[in-house]
Amino acid sequence: xxxxxxxxxxxxxxxxxxxxxxxxxxxxxxxxxxxxxxxxxxxxxxxxxxxxxxxxxxxxxxxxxxxxxxxxxxxxxxxxxxxxxxxxxxxxxxxxxxxxxxxxxxxxxxxxxxxxxxxxxxxxxxxxxxxxxxxxxxxxxxxxxxxxxxxxxxxxxxxxxxxxxxxxxxxxxxxxxx
Numbered sequence: 001x002x003x004x005x006x007x008x009x010x011x012x013x014x015x016x017x018x019x020x021x022x023x024x025x026x027x028x029x030x031x032x033x034x035x036x037x038x039x040x041x042x043x044x045x046x047x048x049x050x051x052x053x054x055x056x057x058x059x060x061x062x063x064x065x066x067x068x069x070x071x072x073x074x075x076x077x078x079x080x081x082x083x084x085x086x087x088x089x090x091x092x093x094x095x096x097x098x099x100x101x102x103x104x105x106x107x108x109x110x111x112x113x114x115x116x117x118x119x120x121x122x123x124x125x126x127x128x129x130x131x132x133x134x135x136x137x138x139x140x141x142x143x144x145x146x147x148x149x150x151x152x153x154x155x156x157x158x159x160x161x162x163x164x165x166x167x168x169x170x171x172x173x174x175x176x177x178x
Contacts, residue, residue: 005029005073009099011063011092012080016043019056030055032072034063064088064095072099078109081146090149093174097153102178106156109163112143112170143170150174 006029010019013033022031033043037060047053059066064084068075075096081089096106143160150156156174163169 007072008032008074008076009034009068009072009096010076010078011035011068011096012039012078012083013058013076014039014043014078016047016056016058018076018078020047020050020052023052023055030057032068033058034061034066034068036060064091068095068099070099071101072104073101074105074107075099076107076109079111081108081110086145089145090152093146093149094153097150097156097174097176100176102176104176106150106153106174106176108146108170108172108174110146110170110172111168112146112172143172146172 005026008019008022008029008031010016010031010033013019013031013035016033019031019033023029033040033056035043035058040058040060043058047056047058059068063080077092077096081092084092093106100106147158147160150158150172153174156176158172158174160170160172163171
């Protein structure tokens with residue numbers, strides 16, 4: 001996270017628990033969550049039970065069509081790219097990069113295609129891939145596709161790491177250059 005960061009965007013923020021944890025750890029930060037109306041409703045109760053509602057703004061909408069605004073230090077796409085087509089993901093990556101300030105981070109947390117480091121994590125990844133295909137008609141992206149999308153968007157420098165808490169889950173970071 002960039003030093004002095006204050007504003008974050010979470011695309012597909014689900015139940016808003018990430019946004020809540022983030023705001024607890026960073027008392028000066030706020031988060032804008034863009035999600036489906038169903039997910040926004042699901043997050044209302046957990047969010048109401050905190051004192052963070054003034055720092056977390058939920059926006060029910062279409063992450064592919066609605067303008068999230070600009071000036072964010074961080075944009076998080078947490079387990080969302082598997083639900084979109086390749087063209088939609090390219091548009092989502094570009095939109096996320098454009099929402100950032102120079103030096104801002106575009107973060108993908110996703111189970112990317114390829115072999116996971118542990119047998120159980122690999123089995124989970126295979127089952128998820130089959131589910132994505134059968135239920136959504138989509139597939140897991142591989143790292144190279146995410147990297148290519150990031151490099152094509154708004155002057156972004158890319159690096160990747162594996163999640164220490166979720167075996168088989170990749171964290172891909174794109175830093176927007178000035």
